[in-house]
Amino acid sequence: MSLARIREEQAENYYGDRKRALDIGVLGPLSLRFGGEVNTPSAPKLRNVLTTLIVSAGQVVPVSMLMRELWDEEPPQSWLTTLQTYILNLRKLLASFTGTATSEIAGTMLQTRAGGYVFQLGSGTLDLREYQTMVSAGREQLAAGDDLSAVRTFDAALRLWRGPAFVDVQGGRVLESKRRQIEESRLVVLEHLIGAQLRLGMYHEVLTELVGLTVENPLHEGLHAQYMLALYSLGRRAEALEVYRRLRNSLIEELGLEPGSQAREVHQAILDSDGAQVLVPQQRRFGDAGWSDPTRLY
The missing domain is CATH 1.10.10.10 (Winged helix-like DNA-binding domain superfamily/Winged helix DNA-binding domain)
Structure with missing residues (x-):
């Protein structure tokens, strides 16, 4: 044969x-x-x-x-x-x-x-197992500094979602806990994806996504910081500062807390800049500390 x-x-x-x-x-x-x-x-x-x-x-x-x-x-x-x-x-x-x-x-x-x-x-x-496998691969690509591959991998992982996790199952305590865990994972992956896209200069591509995500998650500081960076990088400095103001007001009203260091540092970096030049994201290895401009947070 x-x-x-x-x-x-x-x-x-x-x-x-x-x-x-x-x-x-x-x-x-x-x-x-x-x-x-x-x-x-x-x-x-x-x-x-x-x-x-x-x-x-x-x-x-x-x-x-x-x-x-x-x-x-x-x-x-x-x-x-x-x-x-x-x-x-x-x-x-x-x-x-x-x-x-x-x-x-x-x-x-x-x-x-x-x-x-x-x-x-x-x-x-x-699909959950396939999603988890892709997310692990995307994290490895981030760790290797390969943002482009990470974007493709995370995007493929998120495309497996057809709606909220087991949305048509009225779960009890166990399933509700699992649902929240899986949904939180999706939010983390979105933040990693958008961070990589920002470093690649894909500001227009992330802007529409961030508008919806920040409305859905009004207390999520990471997403708001990314939204501020995208707006600033497109020359919309005043709008970026307004995003911070709304976040701060929401945190104070809902939790009695000021924004954490992540959002504060982006806000301060935008205030200190003259807005004349769009910041260019700089590549870094996932987990590296230190940055010299707002985009180095991502």
């Missing part, structure tokens, strides 16, 4: 397997895709259990954690039996959706482990 034919068969086997893989999305509405079809449980409690297991895919989720997610501190007397019923129903649903025996689902995809359950992706995909 020729090498070309071997490669063709390998490709056929790979894509054949991928068609039978379960592709899951939680960066937006909960989505389970198999063989081109999309399906999710309709019962709220099943959605809660499934999402809690998915966001910890590959890790054992303790029974106690699932109990807190479903009933907080007031579980019914029969909570363990009820939870086991939910797990069984999920296995049946996954078996029906994938055309697999329930016993096989129990042995491969939704396994019982000592003290809890674990959801195994196998050959399937999870």
